[in-house]
Amino acid sequence: MTTKNPDPVAIAHGKITEEPLRKLPKYPSWAIKLTMAITGLIFGLFVLVHMVGNLKIYMPDEDGKAPIDVYGAWLRDLGAPLLPHEGALWIFRIVLLVAIVLHIYGAFALTARAHQARGKFRRTNLIGGLNSFTSRTMLVTGIILLAFIIFHILDLTMGVTPAASSAFHEGTIHANMVASFSRPAVAIFYIIAMVVLFLHLSHGVWLAASDLGITGRRWRQAILVIAYLVPAIVMIGNISMPLLILCGVIS
Template sequence: MTVKNADRDAIVHGKITEKPLREQPSYPTWAIKLVMAITGLIFGLYVLVHMVGNLKIYMPDHAGVAAINEYGEFLRTMGGPIFPRESILWVFRIVLLVALVLHVHGAFALHGRSTRSRGKFKRTNLVGGLNSFSTRSMLVTGLILLLFVIFHVLDLTMGVAPAAPDAFAHGEIYANLIASFSRWPVAIFYILAMVVLFLHLSHGIYLAVSDLGITGKRWRQVLLVVAYLVPAIVMIGNISMPLSIALGWLS
């Protein structure tokens, strides 16, 4: 915003300025919110598919091979023989990594802009309940999930100690899950991380509905139900695995 038809004498004496009230950002806020919404939905779809695949831990063995191990081999050989082994899997990993970088950058950028814009004035007690708590804690829950993702990759993908158990073996998904979740501190960490994921993902989908411009009353009602139903299914499914192993129901 600038002053039109300003009094030049007043400007000279410092009473009026033609400078904008705030600097124009390199990227508009709406663009960052759009990127946050899209990358968040990518992660939401990923964790749902990932949870469904991991539930194969409950399926019976096939010819002496654990069902989840067969699933893992399928992921590594997708696209073959046209594409090299693990090439499609690495495409998915790169897409997720780029989405993660964009999502984290957007979160800090929006938080910084909000803080600078609000200044010392804070709005409180505008909304109550779970939705208000999720709103205030989005950055914190996001950081917790980032740490969880790093631990998860070191534990069950790369097998790096001390995150991973000593018995870790590449390709032996079932045995690695049993060895990892048999450690109660790790099982509890995974369970708590899934509760955090529910809070972050449910509110993230709720925000994405608005940021993507979905304004129809019927569509908003449907998608807001999905915003809580899908994260709840993911949370319950993912919690069941470390809990079943820690309690000795799977071995």
């Protein structure tokens, strides 16, 4: 900000400055928050659809083929013959990659600005509860989820050992999931990651609604339900698979 009605004499003696207190950032905070809201909702929609597709592991084989393997083959041929093999998949991957880069940049940029604005002061006497906990740990849960995403890609997408099982074979999704989640450490890591995803996504949906300008009382009540219900469904659905494979129910 600048001074109002400055005294020319005081300015001449360096007592008053017309210079801004701080330089304007290259990107305004509202634009970064809006970007994070949009990219966060993209991820939320992705994990929901991804979970629904993976639940095909519970379906019985048809003509000797696992339905989840058929689903994977359909994804690779999606858009054919207009798009090349795996063309649609690569479009989804590029969109998600751009979204995650923007989301990470926004998270660190806003955190840095918040620390700079507070200086040596810290917030105290915060209201307790789950919402306060998820708010304070958004950056931490985000970093954990980034590590999980990298491990997940190496494990079940690229088949890179030691993240992936030595039995990995491209295209055999059912067998790859069973081989991977049969390892206790991997199954436990996936379960913990899904709990972290619930915490991050639930608060993220609530923040996204605020940043997108959804302020009506009824809308806020509906968003509050969605913010906990959808992440809970994703968490339970995704946890059930490694848990049941680890217990030998799915093989």
